Amino acid sequence: MRQLSRHVLLFLSVCTCTGTLYAQDSAGIAVHGFVSQGFLFSSSNNYLTMESSAGSLQWTDGAVNISDSLGDNLHVGIQLHMYQLGELGGSNIMVDWASGDYRVNDHFGIRAGKVKTVWGLFNDSQDIDAVFLWILLPQGSYPIDHKSFYLAHVGGDVYGALSLGKRAGTLHYDGYAGQATIDLNDGYIKQFADIGLVFTNSLGGKTYGGDLQWETPVKGVTIGSSGNAQAIDGTAPTGSVHLPPTFTPSMYAKFSRGKFYLAAEYDREPINAILTIESAVIPFVVDGRSWFAMGSYRLSKKLQAGSYYSHYVNKAADTTQPANYSKDWVLSGRYDFNSYFYAKIEGHFLHGTALGYYSSTNPNGLTPNSNMLAAKIGFTF
Amino acid sequence: MSKTRFLILLLASLGSWSAARAQDVVLVANKGVQISEITYTDLRAIFMGTRTRFADGSHAVPVTLKGGPVHEVFLKNHVGEGPEEFRSEWRKVVFTGQGAMPKAFDSESALIEYVAATPGAVGYVSRISSQDGVKVLAAVK
Numbered sequence: 157m158r159q160l161s162r163h164v165l166l167f168l169s170v171c172t173c174t175g176t177l178y179a180q181d182s183a184g185i186a187v188h189g190f191v192s193q194g195f196l197f198s199s200s201n202n203y204l205t206m207e208s209s210a211g212s213l214q215w216t217d218g219a220v221n222i223s224d225s226l227g228d229n230l231h232v233g234i235q236l237h238m239y240q241l242g243e244l245g246g247s248n249i250m251v252d253w254a255s256g257d258y259r260v261n262d263h264f265g266i267r268a269g270k271v272k273t274v275w276g277l278f279n280d281s282q283d284i285d286a287v288f289l290w291i292l293l294p295q296g297s298y299p300i301d302h303k304s305f306y307l308a309h310v311g312g313d314v315y316g317a318l319s320l321g322k323r324a325g326t327l328h329y330d331g332y333a334g335q336a337t338i339d340l341n342d343g344y345i346k347q348f349a350d351i352g353l354v355f356t357n358s359l360g361g362k363t364y365g366g367d368l369q370w371e372t373p374v375k376g377v378t379i380g381s382s383g384n385a386q387a388i389d390g391t392a393p394t395g396s397v398h399l400p401p402t403f404t405p406s407m408y409a410k411f412s413r414g415k416f417y418l419a420a421e422y423d424r425e426p427i428n429a430i431l432t433i434e435s436a437v438i439p440f441v442v443d444g445r446s447w448f449a450m451g452s453y454r455l456s457k458k459l460q461a462g463s464y465y466s467h468y469v470n471k472a473a474d475t476t477q478p479a480n481y482s483k484d485w486v487l488s489g490r491y492d493f494n495s496y497f498y499a500k501i502e503g504h505f506l507h508g509t510a511l512g513y514y515s516s517t518n519p520n521g522l523t524p525n526s527n528m529l530a531a532k533i534g535f536t537f
Numbered sequence: 538m539s540k541t542r543f544l545i546l547l548l549a550s551l552g553s554w555s556a557a558r559a560q561d562v563v564l565v566a567n568k569g570v571q572i573s574e575i576t577y578t579d580l581r582a583i584f585m586g587t588r589t590r591f592a593d594g595s596h597a598v599p600v601t602l603k604g605g606p607v608h609e610v611f612l613k614n615h616v617g618e619g620p621e622e623f624r625s626e627w628r629k630v631v632f633t634g635q636g637a638m639p640k641a642f643d644s645e646s647a648l649i650e651y652v653a654a655t656p657g658a659v660g661y662v663s664r665i666s667s668q669d670g671v672k673v674l675a676a677v678k
Contacts, residue, residue, distance in 0.1 A: 188631050228596040253634040262588050272633045284632040287625045
């Protein structure tokens with residue numbers, strides 16, 4: 157009850173404070189923000205470090221950004237973000253992104269600072285609840301408990317668009333290089349701690365990659381491919397982790413026209429890391445293959461409904477074991493009260509335990525299947 | 538003389554422009570904008586933020602109405618998006634740090650005033666008069 161009051165109070169206070177802002181725009185300076193409060197109930201198992209089997213409200217997100225255009229070509233801004241997801245996140249305020257963006261022309265631009273990482277359909281926008289129908293994105297591709305690691309890099313991007321002519325559409329590109337860091341409140345840190353590797357300093361490594369997106373001449377159809385290489389090194393008092401640069405490809409397509417939205421994506425994450433715990437050297441090998449297909453329809457101005465299927469399997473292990481796969485059927489609905497307030501509800505029919513479960517929050521083990529009900533209310537301006 | 542032709546002449550004589558069809562809008566731009574027509578592809582790209590320049594290379598500043606039937610007609614006919622999808626796409630741009638949302642106005646008069654005073658500005662209204670100090674752009678395929 158105390159926890160419920162805290163979350164509701166936090167949500168209301170942010171709404172009250174920001175309600176008077178309404179995307180302030182003064183002399184070119186723009187202020188935007190969002191806040192959301194979630195609820196998760198699972199029929200069995202505790203999901204995403206929440207006590208979801210008893211119903212949990214430990215799911216709050218909030219961000220505020222300020223930006224300004226300094227002339228026609230230069231745009232600067234910063235976004236601060238705070239999230240609580242079960243035992244992850246917490247009250248720490250993080251810099252979500254902080255960048256300067258110089259667009260020479262429509263064909264070439266440079267973005268530098270802490271920059272959102274473009275990968276697949278949703279990586280850079282996965283924490284912006286307000287723009288999605290879904291409460292949880294397909295977890296095989298966009299694991300919410302690791303979002304703080306995948307979301308951004310410190311470095312630079314080059315980007316632009318090339319027109320291929322009236323009959324061939326437009327090609328959008330983005331290439332980047334920099335450093336990505338796993339902060340101490342991320343799910344990976346908790347997973348390491350669960351096996352005895354307790355990190356007291358952030359870990360991370362170099363990252364580079366790119367995205368190529370073809371806006372086809374067929375109205376509403378976009379096809380794309382991304383690749384990301386990521387290395388990780390970190391030392392804890394009890395051991396270390398080493399991941400050599402690992403390439404993670406993604407291929408995707410989407411169709412968006414009128415009230416319809418369809419999308420599909422295939423990703424692969426081959427991991428070959430070395431964990432050292434005390435004197436033991438443990439190879440950590442995963443060949444993650446994930447794909448999803450989703451569709452939604454806008455029933456009215458305020459109501460949207462949709463469904464997706466998300467599939468994840470670790471091909472490097474026994475794929476018949478629930479610990480090595482995760483298959484999720486999802487039904488979602490969203491109601492927009494107005495331009496600022498919305499509510500969502502979502503049902504998950506989850507088979508397998510490969511994603512989102514932690515041994516420390518499931519001390520009695522896991523059952524292979526779990527149904528879940530998620531709900532969210534949010535405010536954005 | 539038919540009633541329709543008479544009406545057209547009457548409107549022209551009043552020095553006013555209005556939407557060619559009841560369910561369309563008038564595209565307006567700052568008088569300094571050199572082009573007089575714009576393709577649907579360019580218009581969509583400019584209002585979705587993937588292009589920042591007109592075909593002649595000059596800087597484009599898209600502006601919108603905050604809502605209402607004219608806003609909805611413009612988005613449907615010229616951008617190919619519903620207002621909810623349009624807002625959502627721009628929120629994605631804003632919250633990923635990739636750009637700034639177009640300035641939005643409560644009224645057509647405020648929009649016209651801004652377009653008239655801002656180099657490169659482009660927007661839409663239901664109708665304009667010759668005193669508005671903006672130019673009309675024709676949308677072409």
